[in-house]
Amino acid sequence: NMSWRTVHEPSASEVAARRANVKSPGDAVGLHDSVKLSQPATGRYVRMLGKERRSFYNPAPSTAQFGYSLYEFQVWGTGGSASAAYPALPGDQSGAYRTTFFDDFTGASLDRSKWRVVRTGQEMGSVNGESQAYVDSTNNIRTQNGSLSLEAKYCDNCTVAGGGTYDFTSGRIDTNTKFDFTYGKVSARMKLPVGDGFWPAFWMLGSDVDDPNVSWPASGETDIMENIGYGDWTSSALHGPGYSADGNIGARQTYPGGGTADQWHTYAVEWTPTGMRFYVDDRLVQETTRNKLESTRGEWVFDHDQYVILNLALGGAYPAGWNKVTQPYWGLPQSSVDRIAAGGVKAEIDWVRVEQKG
Structure with missing residues (x-):
């Protein structure tokens, strides 16, 4: 015996805009709605009432309607209530930090006892609409001058991987099965290529990501550093159930004093049982506590092993979300293709270190 009360419905102008948004089925990508209530509401149950289906050209100029596809429906608390019930936190770890993983890439080649080389079509499939195939080649992954180079290469329609054909190759390595760990300070000194659509990253994934009963984003993802081609900023982020993709918990940092991404900088996260703190050159750029995350966004899934990825x-x-480029590749303009073809578009890593307590 419950009485429902309406706490939100779209305005007439919002309804009209949706009705006018008619596309072909192939172009009608899913929409991500974020509704902020005009005033706080409390309740134990939430009901969503779908009142009208979207129209599609099928084929043009005729229109048709599909059924509903609701992939995810999340309800977040405000996090501002003094009476919010925080879960009991685990204790922070005691003791001093000690180095448990380190590589400064001074060997003649990549140390395979520390790193796994990831290949498109083998260890992973294509993701995020990216254009590269990851391959195991010294053209893309090599050590030189005491650092690791991950270099992009262009070759029109000549790389076959995982059933697809690619115009670009690049490098990806990780510590999965070599060094998986829980909690610690994770840092790397890096120099990045700057250009629209170049997307170097230093990050971690939950080691259970390949378990079909878990998968992403329930595995957790920790983005220590991402750069998408802008010289003056990088970003950090956490992804998990209820806060993934565009809805991640993240921050952008701008280098002070005119610094740029194509200079050497140190990027780090300190991961503890109670939170995550992200740093650029020892400057705190994002802090996300477990209390705040669990009271506002979703489950904390950073209490088990992760592994490092470059x-x-x-x-x-x-x-693409920033540069709005669609041709000749999604998020990658011709000027960047020309630079890759000319050679020298690479991310350089001087060293990677993990420090842990205990």
Whole structure:
């Protein structure tokens, strides 16, 4: 015996805009709605009432309607209530930090006892609408002058991987099965290529990401550093159930004093049982506590093993969302293709370190 009360419905102008948004089925991508209530509401149950289906050209000029596809429906608390019930936190770890993983890439080649080379069509499939195939080649992954180079290469329609054909190759390595760990300070000194759609990243994934009963984003993802081609800023982020993709918990940092991404900088996260703190050159750029995350966004899934990843992606969803490029590749303009073809588009990593307590 419950009485429902309406706490939100779209305005007439919002309804009209939706009705006018008619596309072909192939172009009608899913929409991500974020509704902020005009005033706080409390309740135990939430009901969503779908009142009208979207129209599609099928084929033009005729229109048709499909059924509903609701992939996810989330309700977040405000996090502002003094009476919010925070879960009991685990204790922070005691003791001093000690180095448990380190590579400064001074060997003649990549140390395979520390790193796994990831290949498109083998260890992973294509993701995020990116244009590169990851391959195991010294053209893309090599050590030189005491640092690791992950370099992008262009070759029109000549790389076959995982059933697809690619115009670009690049490098991705990780510590999965070599070094998976829980909690610690994770840092790397890096120099990045700057250009629209170049997407170097230093990040971590939950080690259970390949378990079909878990998968992404329930595995957790920790983005220590991402750059999508803008010289003056990088971003950090957390992804998990209820806060993934465009809805991640993230921050952008701008280098002070005119610094740029194509200079050497140190990027780090300190991961503890109670939160995550992200740094650029020892400057705090994002802090997300477990209390705040669980009271406002969703489950904290950073209490189990993760592994470290270094990669250089090309184009795809994140760069395209900023640079709005669609041709000749999504998020990757011709000027960037020309630079890759000319050679020298690479992310350089001087060293990677993990420090842990205990």
